[in-house]
Amino acid sequence: MTKTTKSDHGKKPVNLLEDPVGSTLKRMTIPMIYGMVLLMTFNLIDTFFVSLLGTQPLAAISFTFPVTFTVISLTIGLGIGTSAVIARSLGKKDHSAAKDSATAAMYLAAVIVAALSVVGYLFTDQLFTALGAQEQLLPLIHQYMDIWYIGSVCLIGPMIGNAILRASGDTKTPSIIMGSAGLINAILDPIFIFGLGPIPAMGIQGAAIATLLSWIFGLIFVLNILTKKLNLIHTHFSTIKNLLPACKNILKIGLPAAGANMLTPIAAAIMTAIVATYGESAVAAFGVGSRIESIACLVVLAMSMTLPPFISQNFGAGSMHRVEEAYKVSVKFVLVWQVVIFAVLVVSAPLIANIFAKEEAVADIIKLFIWILPLGYGLQGIIILTNSSFNALHKPMVALVLSIIRLFICYVPLAYIGSYFYDLTGFFVGALLGNVVMAAISYRLFSKQFTQDCVLSKA
Known part of the structure; x- marks a missing residue:
C-alpha cells in the first residue's frame, strides 16, 4: 500500500494524491464524524452510570480528569506527529519508511505512557492531594486510577494506531474502532459497576x-x-x-502538538475563573455553553483529523497546489457550516436554556452565550484547521506559537477586557473578537507560508 486505501467496502479506494480534493475530504470526514458522535454519546453514558454511585464517586472521577487528560493529550500529540511523518512518507511512495515510522510510533508511545503511568502510580496520593482532593476521596481515586494506570499503555491502540490509519487515508476504520470501543465500555459499565450474576459489584473500580x-x-x-x-x-x-530516526521525527512534531493541546484546558481554567467572579449561576451557564460548543464544533474537530493526512501526503508528493486547494476548500466549508449551526442555535436558544437550567438567571446567561459566542465558531474553525495544516507541513513550532497567541494574547485577554468594561456581555463579545483577530492572523500566515513553500519547491 502506498497512496490509496479502501475507505468503504465495495467502493473505489481513496487516492489522496489524485482524487478530486473536495470529494476526497468529504469521504474521509463523514466516517470520523460518525465515530466521534458515537464516542461522545457513550462517554456521557459512562459518566451517567458513575453518577448513580453517588456524589463522592462522581467527585473522585472529576479529580482524575486533569491527570488522564494530560496523558491523553500527550498521546494525541504523538498521534499528530505520527500521522504527519507517515503520510509524508506515503506521499513519497516510501512504504518502507512509513512502516518503520509506524512501528517506532507504537514503541515510543508505549514507553512514554508506561513511564508516566509508573510515576503517577507511585505518587497518586501526593498528586491528587495537590489537586485539592480530600483524604476521604483518595481510596476511591486509587480504585479507579490504579486500574487506569495499568491499562494506559493500551491507549496506543485508539490513539496511535488510529493516527497511522488516518495517515494512509483510512478514516472509516478509526471511526469503527472508536464507536465499537465506546459501545463495549457502555455495555460493560453497568455490569462491572453494579454487578451481574457471578460478577460482583465493583463500584468505581468496575x-x-x-x-x-x-x-x-x-x-x-x-x-x-x-x-x-x-x-x-x-x-x-x-x-x-x-x-531512533523515526522517533526523532515523530517527537519533533508530536511534542509541540501535545504542548498546544495542553494549553487549551489552562486557558479554559482562566476563563472559568473570570466567569466565577459573576457567581455560581454564571459558572453553571458557562459550563453548559462549553459543552454546547464541543458539539457545535464537532465537524471542525473531525476535519482537523482528516485534513492533515491529505496535506502531508500531497506535501510529500510535492503537490502543493492540492495542499492549497484542500486548505481553502476546508476553510470555506467550515465558515458556511458554522453559520448554519449558529442559526440553529439562535433559534433553539430558549429551548436549550430551559432544558439545562432550573433557575432563570442561569437560563438567561445560557441564552446570552448562545447569541454571541457561536457566531465566531467558523472563525475558530479556521484557527484549528490552520494549526492542523502547519503540523501536517512539519512546522509544529508555528502551530504552537499560533496556539499561544490565540489563547493568551487574543482570546483570554480580550474576554477579560470586555468583562472589565461590559460585564458578561463584554466577556462573550471579547472572546468573539479574539477569534476574529486570530482567524485573520492564522489565514494570512498560512497563505504567506504557502507562498514561501511554493517558491522554495520551485528553486
Missing part, C-alpha cells in the same frame, strides 16, 4: 475495568489491521538504531 477492556479491544483491532491487512507495522522486533 468503571475503570470496563474502560481497560474497551482499550484492549481497540488495541487488538488496530494491530490486526496494521499488521495483517495494511502491512504497516513490523511483526518482528526492530532495533533501537533502526527506530
Whole structure:
C-alpha cells in the first residue's frame, strides 16, 4: 500500500494524491464524524452510570480528569506527529519508511505512557492531594486510577494506531474502532459497576475495568489491521538504531502538538475563573455553553483529523497546489457550516436554556452565550484547521506559537477586557473578537507560508 486505501467496502479506494480534493475530504470526514458522535454519546453514558454511585464517586472521577487528560493529550500529540511523518512518507511512495515510522510510533508511545503511568502510580496520593482532593476521596481515586494506570499503555491502540490509519487515508476504520470501543465500555459499565450474576459489584473500580477492556479491544483491532491487512507495522522486533530516526521525527512534531493541546484546558481554567467572579449561576451557564460548543464544533474537530493526512501526503508528493486547494476548500466549508449551526442555535436558544437550567438567571446567561459566542465558531474553525495544516507541513513550532497567541494574547485577554468594561456581555463579545483577530492572523500566515513553500519547491 502506498497512496490509496479502501475507505468503504465495495467502493473505489481513496487516492489522496489524485482524487478530486473536495470529494476526497468529504469521504474521509463523514466516517470520523460518525465515530466521534458515537464516542461522545457513550462517554456521557459512562459518566451517567458513575453518577448513580453517588456524589463522592462522581467527585473522585472529576479529580482524575486533569491527570488522564494530560496523558491523553500527550498521546494525541504523538498521534499528530505520527500521522504527519507517515503520510509524508506515503506521499513519497516510501512504504518502507512509513512502516518503520509506524512501528517506532507504537514503541515510543508505549514507553512514554508506561513511564508516566509508573510515576503517577507511585505518587497518586501526593498528586491528587495537590489537586485539592480530600483524604476521604483518595481510596476511591486509587480504585479507579490504579486500574487506569495499568491499562494506559493500551491507549496506543485508539490513539496511535488510529493516527497511522488516518495517515494512509483510512478514516472509516478509526471511526469503527472508536464507536465499537465506546459501545463495549457502555455495555460493560453497568455490569462491572453494579454487578451481574457471578460478577460482583465493583463500584468505581468496575468503571475503570470496563474502560481497560474497551482499550484492549481497540488495541487488538488496530494491530490486526496494521499488521495483517495494511502491512504497516513490523511483526518482528526492530532495533533501537533502526527506530531512533523515526522517533526523532515523530517527537519533533508530536511534542509541540501535545504542548498546544495542553494549553487549551489552562486557558479554559482562566476563563472559568473570570466567569466565577459573576457567581455560581454564571459558572453553571458557562459550563453548559462549553459543552454546547464541543458539539457545535464537532465537524471542525473531525476535519482537523482528516485534513492533515491529505496535506502531508500531497506535501510529500510535492503537490502543493492540492495542499492549497484542500486548505481553502476546508476553510470555506467550515465558515458556511458554522453559520448554519449558529442559526440553529439562535433559534433553539430558549429551548436549550430551559432544558439545562432550573433557575432563570442561569437560563438567561445560557441564552446570552448562545447569541454571541457561536457566531465566531467558523472563525475558530479556521484557527484549528490552520494549526492542523502547519503540523501536517512539519512546522509544529508555528502551530504552537499560533496556539499561544490565540489563547493568551487574543482570546483570554480580550474576554477579560470586555468583562472589565461590559460585564458578561463584554466577556462573550471579547472572546468573539479574539477569534476574529486570530482567524485573520492564522489565514494570512498560512497563505504567506504557502507562498514561501511554493517558491522554495520551485528553486
